[in-house]
Amino acid sequence: MDWFERERNSLIQFYRRQKVVFVKGKGCWLYDENGKKYLDLVAGIAVVAIGHSNSKFVEKICKQLKNLVHVSNLYYTIPQILLAEKLKEITKMDKFFFCNSGTESVEAALKISRKVTGKKKFVAFENSFHGRTMGALSVTYKEKFRKPFEPLLKPVEFVRFNDVEDLRKKVDDDTAAIIIEPIQGEAGVHPVSREIMEEIFNLKEKHDFLVVFDEVQTGFGRTGKWFGKDHFGFQPDIMTMAKAMGNGFPIGCVGVNESVAEKLEVGEHASTFGGNPLACTASLATIEVIEEQNLVENSAKIGEYFRRKLEEIDFVKEVRGKGLMIGMELDVDAEEVVKKALESGLVINNTDEKTLRLVPPLILSKDEVDFAIEILASMS
Numbered sequence: 001m002d003w004f005e006r007e008r009n010s011l012i013q014f015y016r017r018q019k020v021v022f023v024k025g026k027g028c029w030l031y032d033e034n035g036k037k038y039l040d041l042v043a044g045i046a047v048v049a050i051g052h053s054n055s056k057f058v059e060k061i062c063k064q065l066k067n068l069v070h071v072s073n074l075y076y077t078i079p080q081i082l083l084a085e086k087l088k089e090i091t092k093m094d095k096f097f098f099c100n101s102g103t104e105s106v107e108a109a110l111k112i113s114r115k116v117t118g119k120k121k122f123v124a125f126e127n128s129f130h131g132r133t134m135g136a137l138s139v140t141y142k143e144k145f146r147k148p149f150e151p152l153l154k155p156v157e158f159v160r161f162n163d164v165e166d167l168r169k170k171v172d173d174d175t176a177a178i179i180i181e182p183i184q185g186e187a188g189v190h191p192v193s194r195e196i197m198e199e200i201f202n203l204k205e206k207h208d209f210l211v212v213f214d215e216v217q218t219g220f221g222r223t224g225k226w227f228g229k230d231h232f233g234f235q236p237d238i239m240t241m242a243k244a245m246g247n248g249f250p251i252g253c254v255g256v257n258e259s260v261a262e263k264l265e266v267g268e269h270a271s272t273f274g275g276n277p278l279a280c281t282a283s284l285a286t287i288e289v290i291e292e293q294n295l296v297e298n299s300a301k302i303g304e305y306f307r308r309k310l311e312e313i314d315f316v317k318e319v320r321g322k323g324l325m326i327g328m329e330l331d332v333d334a335e336e337v338v339k340k341a342l343e344s345g346l347v348i349n350n351t352d353e354k355t356l357r358l359v360p361p362l363i364l365s366k367d368e369v370d371f372a373i374e375i376l377a378s379m380s
């Protein structure tokens, strides 16, 4: 029996996987069980920001692994405090809570919003993706994801993407929070307009709700700035993070401003694993490498170069995104392109039949972009 058959026999079939078994990674490259090399432009879906097997990341984790992996949040641990202090600096949020994934960070954001405002209603956007747990799923748009699990949280209203008029109609005095991705990721990389952001903050003055930025995918340099919000200059009340935060080591986080934090009390929310010393060390190492190697700047610069090159490819109709968060519309079958690319040693991802998404490691070089472009252009 090969690995594909063994997987079918032993795992719930929730995933449709590409036919490849990866066993090793180094930098932007992955290796399969036969030693074949692939350029990784998916990076675990916007996760492996500093690349695979970064030596500083590995060393710091190994050292922490030998000292202390886990104690309960009933006690103080140093990496958790150091990480919160570092996040304060780069996010400009005031206080943090650690969890283990993006969906958990959204779950915390929703709970906090209801507690702090005393209101029930959430406003999200069409085509949004915020996760798969019951709360996060309630503010996720896609019918296919929601339907089998209803009833979900109520009330939730979805606003047409980038439609200011529709936003005005759907927000009212019962709104606890508006949740928004600064660039919609799972929908195929669609940036939010400045007009929508401005209107959200205008309406906040009138209706006194909280603004939640879901930065799970857009965080940690992905868009060519530290966070998606930095393209707009607006500071949310609550911010969610995960994905690149631990470079693949599971960690998520919710950041809040001081006026939210002061309304939260002991015992209202918690996590057994959240913020353990190993996960926090992985995250601190990731942020340190992003800073040392100027990866936020590299994301902006290489992203720009990549988008320009992609626009020259025949079957590409439109290229979108910021930094190394790139989406493109094709006039050919995107699934076919993904399959052919894989055979040629290129790992890419499609979000639907016509849309490709590229979210590579932020260490990506110009030569690696050229390698990818050569393969994609040869498919024209």
Ligand SMILES: Cc1ncc(COP(=O)(O)O)c(C=O)c1O
Residues within 6 Å of the ligand: 101, 102, 103, 104, 106, 129, 130, 131, 132, 181, 185, 186, 214, 215, 216, 217, 242, 243
């Ligand atoms: C914006 C956003 N929020 C939340 C999530 C859920 O994160 P996780 O898969 O870590 O639960 C994702 C995952 O793709 C996401 O892109």
